[in-house]
Amino acid sequence: MRVHVLSGLTRATAGVAVCGLALATLVAGGDTAASATPATSVVVNEVYGGGGNSGATYTNDFVELTNRGDAAVSLDGWSVQYHPGGATGTWQVTTLSGSLAPGGFYLVGEAKGTGGTQALPTTQATGNIAMSGTAGTIALVHDTAALTCADPAACQSASVDLVGYGTAALSETAPAAGASNTASVQRSDKADSDDNSADFSAADPTPGAANAGGDGGGGGGGGGEPGPLRIHDIQGTSWISPQNGQHVTNVPGIVTAIRPAGSSRGYWIQDPAPDTNPATSEGLFVFSSSPGVAVGDSVLVSGTVKDFYPLSSGDTVENTSNLSVTELNSPVVSVLSHGNALPDAEVLTPTTVPGKYAPDLGGTDIESTPITPARSALDFWESREGMRVQVDDARAVGPSNDFGEQYVTTKPAQNPSYRGGTELLAENAVPSGRIEVTTADGSDPGVSVGDVFTGATAGPVDYSQFGGYTIAATQVGTVKHRNLPPVVATPQDRKQLAVATYNVENLAPGDPADKYTKLAQGVVTNLAKPDIVAVEEVQDNTGATDDGVVAADQTLTKLTAAIVAAGGPKYDWREIDPVNDQDGGQPGGNIRVVYLFNPARVSFVDRGSSSVDRSTTPTSVEKLHGKPALTLSPGRIDPASTVWNASRKPLAGEFRFRNKPVFVIANHFDSKLGDQNADGRFQYPAQSSAVQRAGQAKEVHDFVQRIQKVDKKADVVVLGDLNDYQFSPALATLRTGNAGGHGRPILTDLISTLPRNEQYTYVFDGLSEVLDHILVTPAVRGVRYQVIHINAEYTDQTSDHDPQVLRMTP
Template sequence: MATPRLRRLIAAASLPLAVAATMAALPSTANALSSDVVISAVYGGGGNSGATIKNDFIELANLTGNPINVSGWSIQYASAAGSVFQMTNLSGSIPAHGRYLIQQAAGAGGTLSLPTPDATGSIPMSATSGVVALVTAQIPLVGCGISCSTAPNVKDLVGYGATANVETLAAPGLTNTTANARSGAMIDTDNNSVDFTAGVPKATNSAGTTVTADDPGGPVDPTPGSVRIHDIQGAGRISPIVGQNVTNVPGIVTAVRTTGNARGFWFQDPGADADPLTSEGLFVFMGTTSPTVVIGDSVLVSGRVTEFRPAAGAQALTELGGTINTVKLTSGNALPAAVPVAFPDAYTKSGALEAQPLEPSSYVLDWLETHEGMRVTVNQDTRLISPVNTEFNELWVTLKPGQNPTPRGGSVYTGYDDQNSGRLMILALNGAPAANVGSTLAAGTTGPVDYQSFGGYVVQATQLGAITEGGLKRQKVLPPKKQGDLSVATYNVENLAATNPDAKFARLAEAVVNNLGKPDVLALEEIQDNNGATNNGVVAANETVAKFIAAIQTAGGPLYDWRSVDPNDGTDGGEPGGNIRQVFLFNPARVTFVDRAGGDANTAVSVVRERPTSNQVSLSVSPGRINPGSDAWASSRKPLVGEFLYDGDKQLFVVANHFNSKGGDFPLSAAVQPPVRGSEVQRLKQATEVRDFVQDLATKSGGAARVVVLGDLNDYQFSPVLQTVTGNGTLLKTLIDTLPADERYSYIFDGNSQVLDHILISPAIKGYSYGVVHINAEFSDQASDHDPQIIRILTGCNIDPLPTRCLPGSPVVDE
């Protein structure tokens, strides 16, 4: 993929229900996202009828780990329909990860004063609708109409209620007793309707003093309220009382999370109702505040019912958020009995899941939803189908061991309609030991069901079964049978930069020498510039490549030469500042690179026929890039093309690719099924560009051109992208399809062994052997998250019928 595999605990707090059952697309955002200071709360009902707090207020939040000076800034307010802004000047600083309080006009009522404000104004804000702008100057906004979010010096803007002057869509309208607060982790999406939730007014100043309208001292009443957890969860995916405040909801604490910025605890009602569709468990979100409760505490919890949607297209997690108050009644209580995990055959139904009734006996996603927040247990031994990610203590197991198994213990992903319904993600709250695919997880893993952005539903394990390592071995390539055979490999080396530790270079180099057998041509993806993620205009990667070549020599490999084309700074995607690109390494003792001058970041390579009546072709530039000015390659890597000679004068054209990543696609557990594959649109354009180039090679050579198209295409062998780039198999052959169906994978994601990396060949390449070399994806200890692939083009195979040694096979064996 274009960036390292990202796995995090929930990184944002509870958001309002931002996506309806149809998941309608919202307008694009209006302004650059603010990553340091944001408006965190607005309240205009101060001192009005029914209000507790006496003054209107605006609160700012510093999202960084350093103080930020706001002297010379201002906060400005306009009515919902107005264009005249009133201004309050700011001074001083916002502490690291702190707040800054601006007090505005007081009403005639109210009983509660704000904490000591950091700035004071006299603006009477509307209690229902208005516009607040944070401006990095003390000049009134003039003439920006309803587009003030993009006006000069505007750092952040919140339009609430009935106003069109917003970031994308308005935040909720307010009342005398409600304020808009930015959700939990302060994520700024430039969509006011998503970023803000209306609730009880709460104000915090830079000293950390907080006043909450309904919480002068916290609840002390030990009497359970009338609402139970199953009332909050309801019989559907969305709570029937979302947005409401609830008081003294009873339950037993079953799990606690005390790290990250999604801290909190799960609690469960030991007295279940008679409805199997209503979950009895719930997560209490506390942001960066660590809970003081422990497992076994009997508690009463007050807060606001929210639906947290962790990513675009994801389902929503019902939870309690807002201002959390917890009363501990007793400790050491027995936990509610854990429900054995029992998945039905089908993974999901189609359509908008949130608009359909739950059918837990028929669909896995429905079974998990009806147990959201509840204790469950895996009461059978299971097989690991992903390696343990020891950084985040994650692993995947299969509850259906006979479902699409790979020979090495994984679960192969065979198509969009077969998601492998036996997969279950487990996150070990107390840590997990390293273990590889095929290992055994003993029965007994227990914990509440949660929902996260990547893996979807997950068991947050308070108890993890014992893991027995399965003895998986890495693979290597057999030596060639004939001296004239040419080996070509592809390897995504995962953001390799000269600044990386020597140990990473040594691991990758060892794989090139000992596992890949010193390939004659090696196409590398994700080679970064010399200073890696440092974003300072450097694009050259000569130091990165030289360090890798030296490491290969040290490991016993040849002295490789190399070719590449430096990208323009910041244009090719990947990790910001890294300027990743593809690079050819080649062994000059075995193959000749045909250099043709003129290739650079902006010059398109073309196919040149040597003579009008000849099928002999060459490249206009070598190395070169395919149509780099096409919008297909916007913020994405451009294919690298090179012309090689081997075995005398045999010509070979190699196209190294790294198509745009799947980032932004909806997860397999998406709220609308089948999930939207939004990133596919650009890859289809990229596939068309590569196909057209290869077609030109084929046409002008009369089909005689030997072409290898390879790299990280970021898509599956059955995808429309692969059908496009191969011309439905008529222009290029997809070599992964020549392997047995249970061996078609080079990467593992969400517990599915799948194909992202490919080698494709033109019909002019007759005899070959091919294989995926499994050395990374199935192992906890990885040099990269991708497995390399290799083709060996066999000599003496340009005749029909093919000799026995020319028939397809695999040169790959276990170490």
């Protein structure tokens, strides 16, 4: 999550709203020192009296004006006047000159204090009024003679605009609140309501957004001439800016995109006159909670360079594996002109991005190496950070999600799945063509895997708050939906036993009825009513409420009833309630694995005393009448072992089908939380969670081996969400007993028997990958196996996992 602390509104958007002032002529008995006030589009935009005070950033007080009309206004003969705001007092005057262009700003500097660390940007008028930081009144007057009014109505009539703040007795309706040594009061972009308390908000002071089109002076931020540094000097040839932490002045660029909402509001600028170094980016993000600029504006921006790291909860800059984004913070902007052509977007072809996603640096930080655009996709995107790029006819390889993300590929022929995704097929081999797309305006294209953005999708390159490069698209191609059909399993015949696994994603009684209905349809229609379903992520009866409840009978009653309503069998179930808060997952949810089974087709063999605490007592294998049997069925495999700390314990059970025994071991291995980001700094990333999964795999492998020691022809099915890939050390350990995969395998991972372009059960960050598995012992005959794609590829998901089903003949 973005961790910038926003200071509230910082600048009203100029030239957008139409001024709503209806200015009257003087009434009898009113002020006689000023002439009748003409209607005008010029208003007070910002008032700051804390300059030079304790804690202040700026050394001077100031008043800022803006022109909200569509024509320039001459300010010759005008003045800004200050009243201390009480029932008594006199008006002090600062005269103005020059003109104010439409959409422009005019900065009036006032008295300097002894505090503050930063001078005001170039002002267009200067006075010596010592304004109060907390209470006072500013009048914009079409005259230079001091006002003599002493009541709000008379002063409003005598002024072009009147702004009272704090406890001021003189204001429009009510004074603006929140002014202090560190906060100014700033006008919103709404039409003037003649109520200062409604029209103004307090925020960090932002002086100097003057439009250079007015002949009253140059732009804020240090004048109207470019400073010594260009964007490519700030970005440099290193991942961390050579100017990091430094204040830079009047950096030129064209505004190419605006992010108006969210926790990282601001805008991108790009230099239309690039250098010849391919490693130096010409784009830069300006972090501003109220941008106050428009796409196509030519600007000069001053501010502090900051390499910002998107942080997750509990992360620090030191421990995050995310890459940094070079930004310009606390900006002061001068708008030189409007409506400029944007720098051309770089069109990305299938050969533009390097074929390798990340270099192997032995786990070290890529930010300690020079940017080398031809070395890897990570280098390539870093060298374009903030710059406009374009992908034509981009195919979606990851569906739109609740965070406004979707993924496309720039390399359509790279590792394509048979349904249009991009597959992950080896460790540290992320397909380099895959790139995230977000929309700059926050709109949701609603794409699923295989859909195509026809035409151009273009925008500046950014780095996601969740980690990974993204195109912040200001132009999105027209979506051509492929309407990917859901997969439907082939039903089992009378002699076939169908065993399925399905992660139902934190299923709780409080979930909408629609989720239960869709899950039931998936079981009945798409999985074709399997005889046994191992279900993962079933929560307790109170869901994520951490109240000590561990029973899940209400959750399972709702699920099985929904299956009956969808035309399915009345499934029975077996499960073991976990010890409260000991099995990981969503806090308070107490997720567990559960067997659903159709008692009309298959029977469950219950073994062990009902008085045994099965949550902590392990099951084991014994010989019974010459055949293997479980001492506890259902039972857990070694629940006290440290490999199951904060993780689900495997559920082992005996079934009988056509009077033949079948052992099923349902699993939900430890998740990948805590692993370093594959799109991040450390390459190749450390997978700290892999150690625990390998240990879990060894426990299950050895348990299967104990069954086989009694009967080498035993039918054993190991299945579930194993949270790891088919090529991972954990799966090698599960099959063979060692992470290298050497030795005789006692289990076959069925996902690896499919054609390569069908080997996936999950889509994460645009990667079609395997997390869910069904494995069988060599004795299992008549194997027919399918992955049932109904969730992971779709923007409208019931769960984030796809189920799968095995048909076998015991």
